[in-house]
Every structure is written in structure tokens, then in C-alpha cells.
Amino acid sequence: MSKAYEKNTITEDGQLLLKKAERDQIETVWDRYEAQLPQCGYCEMGLSCRVCVMGPCRVDPFGEGPQKGVCGADGDIIVARNLCRMIAAGAAAHSDHGRDLVEVLAEVAEGRAPGYEIKDMEKLKRVAAEYNIETEGKDPLKIAGELAHAMQEDFGTRKKELTLVKTAPEKRQELWKKIGVMPRGIDREISETMHRTHMGVDNGWQSLLLHGIRNALSDGWGGSMIATEVSDILFGTPAPKLTAANVGVLKEDQVNIVVHGHNPVVSEMIMLACQSPEMLKLAEEKGAKGINLAGVCCTGNELLMRHGVPMAGNHLVSELVLTTGAVEMMIVDYQCIMPSMGDVAACYHTRMISTSDKARFPGMTHREFHPDNARELAKELVTAAIENFENRGEVYIPVEPVNAIGGFSVETIVAALGGTPQPLIDAIAAGKIRGAVGVVGCNNPKIKHDYGHVTLTKRLIENDILVVDTGCAAIANAKAGFKVADAIEFAGPGLKEICGSLGIPPVLHMGSCVDNARILVLASALAKAMKTDISDLPLAAAAPEWYSEKAVSIGVYTVASGVYTVLGPMPPITGSMNVVRLLTDGLNDVVGAAFGVEPDPEKAAVLIRRHIEEKRENLGLPF
Ligand code: SF4
Ligand code: MSK
Known part of the structure; x- marks a missing residue:
């Protein structure tokens, strides 16, 4: 294998497909990244x-050129404003996704969403109870309608605090109140960030960042949590399922349909259409042995968690999946879909379909999904994919898939532990498990593809640290073979013993990006059981290859929830040492946790292990 391909990705399928892409003269994300170098130093910092048209402005980091923008904003203000706007965009993306699910729930309640239904009645009642909705003896559709309405209220401005915030440990809630970051309406916090960062509004870099925290909390304990809870209600709460990952999940003799994006509202309907006898018969008539549905990114993770649908790849290989020539149709919704996908598909027979009223892409056919037409449209699209099978050219699927187990919701983890988190707490207290880390987030061409996730995860589990993961990190770890029961071989002796006795892998797939809310719920359950705050626990988080504004929001709400978080790529804050010091140190005194930044996953593992041992020592747990 040429060194050039090894430089970009550690994955075998990625390296082989990069070679194929070069042969087919396909431009990839890595080519475009190279072409951008050197990237703008002002922007990087x-x-x-x-923000306004007196600018654009820049502040000279060496102190020689201008130190203020035209309006008089200095480096601290500009950096803080920019960061807050990233948080707002990330929180908006997650929360708008959550809103879309609530709208489907409302339509189901009204009987206007054929094909969708309430799949988890127990969860519907439990979440409704959080919203103080009476459920006893009530028709489930009525409960669903009332819950959708109550959740919609969480997006507005009427309330003093979001409903699901009360699921956080009491000490944490008290702290948020005390420092003035208790999130109110989800839309309100986003809107207030945009207001505060307008020229001439909030010019205190500390007060800006404090509001940034409140905005991010409205995502983690609001928009994202709502997205996860409603997805479980509508499509079922995940339970462990056997699945597989890498481009080898595509099948040469079947119609391959790939879903890409984030929202299960579209992908669930596509899955149902793929399973229908009518479609399977048509596929057979067209000479295919079946219909193979696979995922890319988080809408794939949603299907993987609930149904074991396999993953063809994560963010950076989304273009490469098309270079196999084996994909009849890719159906996208929103977020993390590179605008280049249509260009790549045009070189093969692949049909590209966009489905969301808020996301258009060049080179794609737009077929908009709404709750009332989703079932019929899904069938129409699957039919078109089947008909495209005969247009295939050369197919190149160069690897065998790797098996994995997905579907570890909090409910499943607690059930595996015997109905209470106590056995996990006992294992942590005894030192068999030193602590737990959430490895989450994207890929980014600035870090060798999957190297950050896989190396960090490997180092953590071999040191008896349990890893839970989501998003593209979870796909990387699945491809690396960390998600089968036999992967305990990679784990240290204590973790191996515990996972071995429970029959679970040492790396637990907890879902998509919005499902980081599941990690918050788990951390909260541990803290409550130990009668303490999240920030006292031997926990950490990492986003070794993050790229997205959503990841900024996730990082900030994770730290604000009391969890030390190590980022791989440096966020654009180094232009202000005040902001850097606050985020990497000062926040410890404010929320009991802070950020670390370390692009080398070997060193990040050391930082995390040190942190976990320090927390253990503070709790008086054995070394
Ligand atoms: Fe320049 Fe100030 Fe306008 Fe920003 S807000 S572009 S620093 S004048
Ligand atoms: S898809 S946000 S690249 S994890 Fe959720 Fe992956 Fe990051 Fe998108």
C-alpha cells in the first residue's frame, strides 16, 4: 500500500478505496484539504x-498590526463571540433535529403520519411523567399529543428552566442556578447567543462564554435529549443487536441502498420499505439476491442501534463508499453530508436523493419527506433504487466486514447490570474498572482518519477504563473490532473480568450524536446512586477527531455537566489567552471540569488516565 494512502487513514477499506478514487479521478475531502493549505492563521486562532460590514476585521496575534476591529472589539471579544456562535449553530442543529421528531410525534397523535407509531409505550409514559402529564388510564395517542405539546413548550421562551434538566443530579442543578446558566427555552438560548454576539451588545468575554454554556446546556439537556427520547418512543429503545461495519457490508449481489445524515424519521421508513415483500420480489425480478440497507454517519447509527443495520463507514469515507460502484441509491437527510457527494455519485450509477425541506445539495434529486407522505415516498425511492441495479458498472468491495454489537441504551446497560447501576459502581469502587470515558465525535482530515478514536480507545480499555461511544467515533471503534464480546482480549484484567462476566464488549455503542444525551443520563444515574455530583466521578470524555459546530456544543455541555473533556483538534480560540485559560483551567472553579486539547491520542490517553486516578483518589478509592 502506498504511503500516501496510509497517511490519510488507518482503515484498510479507506486506503484501498482512496487508491480506487485516484484511479477514477475522484476528488476527495483529503485532496480539497491539501488544496486549502496553508489555512488562514487568523481564522485558526x-x-x-x-460579524458586521464595517469589517471584516482581524487582530494581529503578534502585536504588530491592528489590535482591535473597526468597532473596537479586541482579541478576547472576537474569540469569545466566534466560539459562542459555533455553540449556537451546533445547538441549533441538534435541537432542530429534536423538533422534527416532536413534530412527527404530534402528527402520530393526530393520526396523520401513516407508517409511524408509538413503539415504546413504557418510555412514552416515563417521559410523559417527567413532563407531569397524567398517564393513568389514558389513551397512548392522547399522551403522545400532550407530550409533543409540552416538549414544544421547551423550545419557546415561557419557562424558567427546561423540563429534562431536572434529571441531572441536584447538586449540578443548584450549581447551574447559582452561576446563572440554567437553560430556559432551547430556541431562546440560541437566539440570545445571536443577539449577544451582534456588534455592540455583549462585549464581556466572560459573560459571553457563560451564556455559551447556558446555550450548550439547552442542547445537551434539551434539544438532544428530546431527540433521543422521542426517537426511542417512536422507533423503540435500543437493545443489543449484532451488526457489522466497514465498506464490506455492501453486497455485490444485492441492491445496495445507503442512508446518510442524522434523522431516523426518513431512514426508518426506508428500512421498512426495504423489508417489504413487494420490494424484495421486485429486487429478485431485477436479478438481485435482496435489498441491502447500510448506513453512513448518524442516521446509520440510529438504525444500527435499533435494528442492527450495518454501517458502511463514517464521515470521512462517505465519498469513498460511492467509489465502490455498488451503491444504487444514497438517501440523505441533513448534517455532515458533504456538498461534494453529488459530484462523486455522478461518476458512477448511484442515484442521490435529498429528503429534508431544509437541506439541498448539488447533484441530488430532491424528494421531500413529510410524516404524511413518508411511507409512500420510501417505497417509490426503493423501487427506483431497485430499477437502478441493472445500470451498475464495475463493482469494487475490497474488504470483509467486521462484526460488532450495537444498541447499548442506558436502559439496556442498567438491565445488563441486573436492574441497577450498583454493580458498575462496585466494580469502579473495587478498582476493577478504573473509570469510564465517552469517546465521541467526528472525523477531520487534520487527524489521520480513525487513528485518534481507535488509538485512544485501545489505550483506555487496556488500562481498565470502560469506553462508551457515539457518532463517527463509534463507527471507527466498530471497524477496529472493539465491539464484539471477544474484544475483552484488548482490555486490562479488571475490565476483562467484568465485561466477560456480563458478556458485553469493553466498548459500548451508545448511538448517534444526539445520543450523547444518553451518556449524560448514565453519568447522572451514577452520580445519583453515589449521592454525589457528576464532577466527582472518575469520568472523562474525548472528541479525538472532531470537526463540527455540533461537537463544540457537545464539548461545552459535557464540561458544564462536570466531565473533563479532551479535544483532538484545537478549537479556534488561541487568539485569546484569556479564553484559553478559562476553558482549560478556570472552568474547574466554575463548573468543576475543564477542557484539555491534545491531538496525539497516546498523550490524550495519559491525560485522561491521570484525571481518572485523581478523581479516584479524591473519592478515597484504591489505586
Ligand atoms: Fe469588525 Fe467589529 Fe464588525 Fe467584527 S463586529 S467585523 S470586529 S467592526
Ligand atoms: S455524524 S457530527 S461527523 S460524529 Fe453525527 Fe459524525 Fe460528527 Fe457528523
Whole structure:
């Protein structure tokens, strides 16, 4: 294998398909990244501002050129404003996704969403109870309608605090109240960030960042949590399922349909259409042995968690999946779908379909999904994919898939532990499990593809640290073979013993990006059981290859929830040492946790292990 391909990705399928892409003259994300180098240093440091048209402005980090923008904003203000706007965009993306699910729930309640139904009645009642909705003897559709309405209220401005915030440990809630970051309406916090960062509004870098925290909390304990809870209600709470990952999940003799994006509202309907006898018969008539549905990114994770649908790849290989020539149709919704996908598909027979009223892409056919037409449209699209099978050219699927187990919701983990988190707490207290870490987030061409996730995860589990993961990190770890029961071989002796006795892998797949809310719920359950706050526990988080604004929001709400979080790529904040010091140290005194930044996963593992041992020592747990 040429060194050039090894430089970009550690995955075998990625390297082989990069070679194929070169042969087919396909431009990839890595080519475009190279073409951008050197990237703008002002922007990298967060020191450029285009908030208004007196600018754009930049502040010279060496102190020689201008130190203030035209309006008088200095480096601290500009960096803080830029970061807050990233948080707002990330929180908006997750929360708008959550809103879409609530709208489907409302339509189901009204009987206007054929094909969708309430799959988890128990969860519907439990979540309704959180919203103080009476459920006893009530028709489930009525409960669903009332819950959808109550959740919609969480998006507005009427309330003093979001409903699901009360599931956080009491000490944490008290702290948020005390420092003034208790999130109110989800839309309100986003809107207030945009207001505060307008020219001439909030010019205190500390007060800006404090509001950034409140905004991010409205995502983690609001929009994202709502997205996860409603997805479980509508499509079922995940339970462990056997699945597989890497491009080898595509099948040469079947119609391959790939779903890409984030929202299960579309992908669930596509899955049902793929399973229908009518479609399977048509596929057979067209010479295919079946219909193979696979995922890319988080809408794939949603299907993997609930149904074991396999994953063809994560963010950075989304273009490469198409270079197999084996994909009859890719159906996308929103978020993390590179606008280049249509260009790549045009070189093969692949049909590209966009489905969301809020996301268009060049080179794609737009077929909009709504709750009332989803079932019929899904069938129409699957039919078109089947008909495209005969147009296939050369097919190149160069690897065998790797098996994995997905579907570890909090409910499943607690059930595996015997109905209470106590056995996990006992294992942590005895030192068999030193602590737990959430490895989450994206890929980014600035870090060798999957190297950050896989190396960090490997180092953590071999040191008896349980890993839970989501998003593209979870797909990387599945491809690396960390998600089968036999993967305990990679684990240290204590973790091996515990996971071995429970029959679970040492790396637990907890879902999509919005499902980081599941990790919050788990951390909260541990803290409550130990009668303490999340920040006292031997926990950490990492986003070794993050790229997205959503990841900024996730990182901030995780830290604000009391969890030390190590980022791989440096966020654009180095233009302000005040902001850097606050985020990497000062926040410890404010929320009991802070950020670390370390692009080398070997070193990040050391930082995390040190942190976990320190927390253990503070709790008086054995070394
Ligand atoms: Fe320049 Fe200030 Fe306008 Fe930003 S807000 S572009 S720093 S004048
Ligand atoms: S898809 S946000 S690249 S994890 Fe959720 Fe992956 Fe990051 Fe998108």
C-alpha cells in the first residue's frame, strides 16, 4: 500500500478505496484539504471577525498590526463571540433535529403520519411523567399529543428552566442556578447567543462564554435529549443487536441502498420499505439476491442501534463508499453530508436523493419527506433504487466486514447490570474498572482518519477504563473490532473480568450524536446512586477527531455537566489567552471540569488516565 494512502487513514477499506478514487479521478475531502493549505492563521486562532460590514476585521496575534476591529472589539471579544456562535449553530442543529421528531410525534397523535407509531409505550409514559402529564388510564395517542405539546413548550421562551434538566443530579442543578446558566427555552438560548454576539451588545468575554454554556446546556439537556427520547418512543429503545461495519457490508449481489445524515424519521421508513415483500420480489425480478440497507454517519447509527443495520463507514469515507460502484441509491437527510457527494455519485450509477425541506445539495434529486407522505415516498425511492441495479458498472468491495454489537441504551446497560447501576459502581469502587470515558465525535482530515478514536480507545480499555461511544467515533471503534464480546482480549484484567462476566464488549455503542444525551443520563444515574455530583466521578470524555459546530456544543455541555473533556483538534480560540485559560483551567472553579486539547491520542490517553486516578483518589478509592 502506498504511503500516501496510509497517511490519510488507518482503515484498510479507506486506503484501498482512496487508491480506487485516484484511479477514477475522484476528488476527495483529503485532496480539497491539501488544496486549502496553508489555512488562514487568523481564522485558526479565532481572531478574524465578519460579524458586521464595517469589517471584516482581524487582530494581529503578534502585536504588530491592528489590535482591535473597526468597532473596537479586541482579541478576547472576537474569540469569545466566534466560539459562542459555533455553540449556537451546533445547538441549533441538534435541537432542530429534536423538533422534527416532536413534530412527527404530534402528527402520530393526530393520526396523520401513516407508517409511524408509538413503539415504546413504557418510555412514552416515563417521559410523559417527567413532563407531569397524567398517564393513568389514558389513551397512548392522547399522551403522545400532550407530550409533543409540552416538549414544544421547551423550545419557546415561557419557562424558567427546561423540563429534562431536572434529571441531572441536584447538586449540578443548584450549581447551574447559582452561576446563572440554567437553560430556559432551547430556541431562546440560541437566539440570545445571536443577539449577544451582534456588534455592540455583549462585549464581556466572560459573560459571553457563560451564556455559551447556558446555550450548550439547552442542547445537551434539551434539544438532544428530546431527540433521543422521542426517537426511542417512536422507533423503540435500543437493545443489543449484532451488526457489522466497514465498506464490506455492501453486497455485490444485492441492491445496495445507503442512508446518510442524522434523522431516523426518513431512514426508518426506508428500512421498512426495504423489508417489504413487494420490494424484495421486485429486487429478485431485477436479478438481485435482496435489498441491502447500510448506513453512513448518524442516521446509520440510529438504525444500527435499533435494528442492527450495518454501517458502511463514517464521515470521512462517505465519498469513498460511492467509489465502490455498488451503491444504487444514497438517501440523505441533513448534517455532515458533504456538498461534494453529488459530484462523486455522478461518476458512477448511484442515484442521490435529498429528503429534508431544509437541506439541498448539488447533484441530488430532491424528494421531500413529510410524516404524511413518508411511507409512500420510501417505497417509490426503493423501487427506483431497485430499477437502478441493472445500470451498475464495475463493482469494487475490497474488504470483509467486521462484526460488532450495537444498541447499548442506558436502559439496556442498567438491565445488563441486573436492574441497577450498583454493580458498575462496585466494580469502579473495587478498582476493577478504573473509570469510564465517552469517546465521541467526528472525523477531520487534520487527524489521520480513525487513528485518534481507535488509538485512544485501545489505550483506555487496556488500562481498565470502560469506553462508551457515539457518532463517527463509534463507527471507527466498530471497524477496529472493539465491539464484539471477544474484544475483552484488548482490555486490562479488571475490565476483562467484568465485561466477560456480563458478556458485553469493553466498548459500548451508545448511538448517534444526539445520543450523547444518553451518556449524560448514565453519568447522572451514577452520580445519583453515589449521592454525589457528576464532577466527582472518575469520568472523562474525548472528541479525538472532531470537526463540527455540533461537537463544540457537545464539548461545552459535557464540561458544564462536570466531565473533563479532551479535544483532538484545537478549537479556534488561541487568539485569546484569556479564553484559553478559562476553558482549560478556570472552568474547574466554575463548573468543576475543564477542557484539555491534545491531538496525539497516546498523550490524550495519559491525560485522561491521570484525571481518572485523581478523581479516584479524591473519592478515597484504591489505586
Ligand atoms: Fe469588525 Fe467589529 Fe464588525 Fe467584527 S463586529 S467585523 S470586529 S467592526
Ligand atoms: S455524524 S457530527 S461527523 S460524529 Fe453525527 Fe459524525 Fe460528527 Fe457528523
